[in-house]
Amino acid sequence: MASRPNALQRLVVDSAGLANRVAMRPVGTAGRSYGAWPLDRALRDRVTLVTGASSGIGEATAHAIGAAGGTVALVARSAGKLEEVAATVEASGGRASVHPVDLTDGEAIDALCAQALEQHGHVDILVNNAGRSIRRAVSNSTGRFHDYERTMQLNYFAAVRLTLGLLPAMQERRHGQIVNVSTLGVLTRVPRFSAYVASKAALDAFGDSLQAEVLNDGIRVTTIHMPLVRTPMISPTGAYRGVPAISPDQAAGFVTRAIVERPRRLTPPVGQAMNVADVFVPGVTDWLRHRGFSASQDSRASRGPEDSPA
Structure with a gap:
């Protein structure tokens, strides 16, 4: 039975509803304004180019791009799953190419970049969405x-490469x-997600450094601190089954908004508030996190020998 969410968990997951009202707009189609x-x-x-495009946020983003007549790798x-997504993209008026790649293989990533550039001539927008999470x-x-190695390999090194x-x-x-595509957890730093949060924090820092270097090159780096999304990646966490979460289509709204508006960051207000609290009252946020940690336990899945990849 899933445990009841504690105060810190409620604070984090309530950002889903707030994000819908404040920080995002609907998934777009041709003619819809962003x-x-x-x-x-x-x-x-x-x-x-969208990674993790076979399901969840990546698949929903591909569908939104296709509905707007865009081209997506x-x-x-x-x-097999990518072929299904590509067929849907093309049926809605977009264009799609399929690139089955294991993003934990660095040489395969290099080949992917060369293939995408040769096939399309250019890649204008890279959406680093693929990821895995471990709750332990x-x-x-x-x-x-x-x-930590496996999480960092996919969430950080693959995106950097x-x-x-x-x-x-x-x-x-x-x-x-x-x-x-980062996570609200980088700012809230919920216990038991040290591997996941650290890997996304590394990606955030890389993006900050990169943006300073390419500021005059016409290149924008956008970090999305995504709230909780109802995808297969969170299904092993029983505590999340009864709490608010946005849908993959709604999450894709963050990505398409980022493509249109090219902001430096998209961060729900609760993340901004926790970030400020960590600066001025770190003892309070430490206490909140500890209360959250003490009120729950590692799941049976997390104590098992293997973890399900995202």
Whole structure:
């Protein structure tokens, strides 16, 4: 039976509803306005590469791009599932190419970048969305260093290697965008997600440094601190089954808004509040996190020998 969410968990997951009202807009189709530009205009003559495109946020983002008439390069491990997503994208008026790749393989990532550039001529928008999450207390990971290695490999190193592979072409064209799908957890730092949060925090820091270097190259780095999303990645966490979460389509609204408005960050207000609280009253936020940690336990799945990849 899932445990009741404690005060800190409620604070974090309540951001889902707040994000819907304040920080996001609906998933776009051609003609729908996102700020100053409609999505179809933002995607005109541009190619978007989306990782983790076979399900969840990545699949929903691909559908939104297709509905707006855009071109999307779909990346994930499952060729069959990618073919299904591509068919849906093309049926809605978009264009799609399929790239089955294991993003934990660095050489495969290099080949992917070369293939995408050769096939499309350019990649204008990179959406680093693929990821994995592990919910386990640090004390239960002392003999499982691979928890951190595997999470960092996909969430951080894969995204960085993709960025390095596509950045030179963006600089040459003097236009591009890198959208890093991070997590609200980077700011709330919920216990038991040390591997996941640390990997996303590393990606956030990389994006900050990169943006300073390419500021005059016409390249924008956007970090999305995504709230809780109802995807297969959170299904093993029983405590999340009864709490609010946004849908993959709503999460894709964050990504499409980022593509249109090209903001530096998209962060729900609760994340901003926790970030400020950590600066001025760190003892209070430590106490809140500890209360949250003490009120729940590692799940049976997290105590098992293997973890389900995202």
